[in-house]
Amino acid sequence: MERFVFLVALFCAFTAVVSYKAAVLEYYPTTADTPKSTIVTNLEQYRQYTDSARQQSADIIVFPEYGLTKIVTDPTEYAVEISPEEKVIKELITMATERQMYLVVNLLEKAKDASNNIKYYNTNLVFARNGSIIAKYRKINLFDEPNLTPGDPNQRVTFKTDFGVTFAIFTCFDIVFDNPASTVLENNDVTDVVYPSAWISIMPFFTSLSIQHGYAIANGVNLLAANYGEPKNSHGGSGIYLADGTIADSYIDGSPSSKLVISNVTLRSRRVEKTICPTIAPYGLPGTSGNTNITNYVTKKDFETSKYTLMSVDLEAGNFSDTVCDNKFCCTFDIMFNKDTVSSSDHFKVMAFDGQNSNNIHIRVCTLLACESDKDDSCGARVNTTTKFTKITVKGNLQKEEGTFYMPLTLNYNLKTIAQTVYCDTNNATNGTFVQMTTTGAQENVLVFGLLGRSSAGNLYAVFFLVVLGVVKCFLF
Numbered sequence: 001m002e003r004f005v006f007l008v009a010l011f012c013a014f015t016a017v018v019s020y021k022a023a024v025l026e027y028y029p030t031t032a033d034t035p036k037s038t039i040v041t042n043l044e045q046y047r048q049y050t051d052s053a054r055q056q057s058a059d060i061i062v063f064p065e066y067g068l069t070k071i072v073t074d075p076t077e078y079a080v081e082i083s084p085e086e087k088v089i090k091e092l093i094t095m096a097t098e099r100q101m102y103l104v105v106n107l108l109e110k111a112k113d114a115s116n117n118i119k120y121y122n123t124n125l126v127f128a129r130n131g132s133i134i135a136k137y138r139k140i141n142l143f144d145e146p147n148l149t150p151g152d153p154n155q156r157v158t159f160k161t162d163f164g165v166t167f168a169i170f171t172c173f174d175i176v177f178d179n180p181a182s183t184v185l186e187n188n189d190v191t192d193v194v195y196p197s198a199w200i201s202i203m204p205f206f207t208s209l210s211i212q213h214g215y216a217i218a219n220g221v222n223l224l225a226a227n228y229g230e231p232k233n234s235h236g237g238s239g240i241y242l243a244d245g246t247i248a249d250s251y252i253d254g255s256p257s258s259k260l261v262i263s264n265v266t267l268r269s270r271r272v273e274k275t276i277c278p279t280i281a282p283y284g285l286p287g288t289s290g291n292t293n294i295t296n297y298v299t300k301k302d303f304e305t306s307k308y309t310l311m312s313v314d315l316e317a318g319n320f321s322d323t324v325c326d327n328k329f330c331c332t333f334d335i336m337f338n339k340d341t342v343s344s345s346d347h348f349k350v351m352a353f354d355g356q357n358s359n360n361i362h363i364r365v366c367t368l369l370a371c372e373s374d375k376d377d378s379c380g381a382r383v384n385t386t387t388k389f390t391k392i393t394v395k396g397n398l399q400k401e402e403g404t405f406y407m408p409l410t411l412n413y414n415l416k417t418i419a420q421t422v423y424c425d426t427n428n429a430t431n432g433t434f435v436q437m438t439t440t441g442a443q444e445n446v447l448v449f450g451l452l453g454r455s456s457a458g459n460l461y462a463v464f465f466l467v468v469l470g471v472v473k474c475f476l477f
Contacts, residue, residue: 019264019265019267020059020060020161020165020265020267021056021057021058021059021262021265022060022062022240022262022263022264022265023049023053023056023058023061023261023262024061024062024224024225024226024238024239024240025046025049025061025062025063025226025238025258025260026064026226026228026229026236026237026258026259026261027042027045027049027064027067027226028228028229028230028256028257028258029066029068029069030042030045031070034077035077036077038068038069038070039069039078039080039088042067042068042069043088043091045258046067046095047091047095049061049260050095050099051099052260053099053260053262054099054101056262058101059101059102059163060101060103060104060161060194060224061101061104062104062194062196062224062225063105063106063226064196064226064227064228064229064238065106065122065172065196065198065227065228066198067106067228068088068105068106068107069107069108071198071228071230073144073145073146073147074147075108075110075120075148076147078108079107079109079120080107080109081111082109082123082133082136088107089133092125092127093131095127096127096128096130096131097129097130101129102126102127102128102129103125103127104124104126104169104194104224105125105126105127105196106122106125106171106196107123108120108121108122108123108148109121109122109123109138120147120149121138121139121148121149121151122138122142122171123137123138124136124137124139124169124170124171124194124196126167126194128162134159135169136157137151137155137170138150138151138152138155139151139171139172139174140152140153140170140177140179141173141176141177143173153179156180157169157170157184158184158187158189165191165192166189166190166191166192167190167192167193167194168180168184168185168187168190168193168194168221169193169194169195170184170193170195171196172195172196172198172199175195175211176211178403178454181405185219185221190221190271191221191222191243191268191269191270191271192222192223192224193216193219193222195212195225196226197225197226197227197228198228198235199211199235199236199237200233200234200235201235201297201298201299202300202301203301203381203382204302204379204380204381204448205302205363205365206409207299207411207448208227208236209239209252209415209416209417210409210411210448211409211452213239213245213250213408213417214408214409214410216241216242216243216245217241217245217274217423218274218406218408218423218425219407220243220271220273220274221271221272222240222241222242222265223239223240223241224265225239225240229253229256229257229258229259230256231253231254231255231256231296232298233298234298236252236253236257236297237250237252238250238252238261239261240262240263240265242266243266243268243272244272245419245422245423246419247417247419248263248264249261249262249263250416252292252294252297252415252416253292253293254292254293254294254295254297255296274424275424275426275427276426277434277436278424278438292415294414299382299415301381303380305376305377305379305380307355308351308353309326309351309352309353310349310350310351310376311350311351312349312350312374313348313349313350315337315342315346315348316339316342318339319334319335319336319337320335320337320368321334321335322350324350324352324367325352325366326352326353326354326355326364326365327354328354328399329352329366329398329399330366331352331366331395331396331398332394332395332396333350333368333393333394334391334392334393335368335391336391336392337387337388337389337390338388338390341386341387341388341444342387343386343387345385345386346370346385346386346387347378348368348369348387349371349379350368350369351365351366351367351368352365353365353366364399366394366396366450367450368449370383370385370446370447371383382413384445385445388442388443389439389444391438391439392438392443392449393436393437393438394436394437394438394449395435395436395437396434396435397432397433397434398433398434398435398453399432400427400431400433404453405453406425406433406435406451406452406453407451407452407453408421408423408437408451408452409448409450409452410446410448410449411446411447411448412443412444412446412447414445415447418443421437421438421439422437422438422440423436424437435451437449437450437451
């Protein structure tokens with residue numbers, strides 16, 4: 001009998017749950033005749049995607065920002081009260097209960113304040129399998145949402161599931177601000193993040209997949225990111241990212257589309273530590289660039305050439321190794337590339353910058369930038385090149401004011417990120433830190449390879465070490 005009990009215990013140990021199944025929905029909303037019918041129509045679409053996710057054994061599904069309403073500036077006719085008697089809430093409760101799934105849904109909320117005035121919020125709700133609302137988060141850092149009220153800046157919204165994961169939650173623009181993107185991680189139990197978004201892609205410093213993947217890597221968290229799918233207006237790009245830097249799955253497309261992305265996500269007892277830098281990283285033949293249909297994906301551009309110090313790189317000279325500085329801000333690049341793949345149409349420039357961008361945001365940029373021609377004003381566009389990089393390393397002892405945070409930023413020509421990298425941030429001083437990122441496999445069609453930094457004050461300290469073939473910035477500046 002004792003032997004039998006031992007064998008049963010051993011079997012249970014080996015068959016214990018080691019992952020959960022997550023779904024994120026890239027979604028292009030339907031617009032109906034009225035605001036109410038628009039919401040009802042999109043709710044029906046949500047129901048169908050939830051059914052599909054459940055048929056594939058998903059435990060949780062994340063819907064994008066503004067998915068129920070479409071992007072609107074006037075919330076009056078689209079906002080709902082968070083009440084069990086509200087029709088939309090009833091439908092979501094039923095959806096969660098009947099499918100026995102966790103739902104993460106973004107909507108426009110209306111509520112009365114202490115003075116009985118109606119306020120409107122960009123709100124995420126989390127429904128448990130039994131239909132109960134277990135978390136509510138109101139977006140803190142609004143972008144171009146003049147009729148909405150920011151959420152309480154002291155929010156630290158998390159929730160725990162029956163599969164043993166503690167999630168954090170925030171929305172879109174929030175991801176580049178210390179509060180809540182970093183402050184919510186003060187809860188050491190948080191290992192995973194759910195992230196509804198309606199992100200905009202703008203060349204050359206931000207894209208949706210880059211920001212998503214970089215955040216997951218730097219923080220050592222699993223990230224479930226669902227985006228609004230309207231590429232003609234620079235929206236789109238969703239994914240499921242693992243804490244070790246693996247891209248479980250991602251999606252981006254040039255057509256207005258809806259796509260369910262589903263993957264197993266490894267359960268973690270703690271976040272992945274990033275303070276130890278590896279001494280050796282392998283390199284070899286170019287990896288795949290991850291083909292996507294992004295011909296009609298519109299990326300905006302915000303790159304004032306005159307503000308940057310640019311210097312041409314001689315590709316015929318072979319490998320590149322140098323330190324680039326703008327005043328006291330410096331980083332070092334070690335780049336190896338295959339000379340046989342270099343074309344006379346390929347142009348790269350070294351660039352450094354520490355100052356205000358066109359939106360009066362303090363950024364720091366240090367980059368190898370690919371351009372359409374040798375002219376400085378041709379830089380910052382999305383261009384295709386043939387140069388194959390054997391290895392790319394960027395590193396530096398970087399300034400670190402209170403709340404400053406660094407993360408990787410990578411991208412290839414197909415608007416996907418580079419997964420074959422190792423990253424570390426030693427956090428080794430109160431006013432500075434050593435940061436390094438290196439490819440572990442050779443790359444082609446590289447748009448961006450670098451690091452992004454930001455500060456707690458809401459200023460973006462963008463520290464990009466970009467190996468760019470046409471750099472992409474994607475965001476809502």
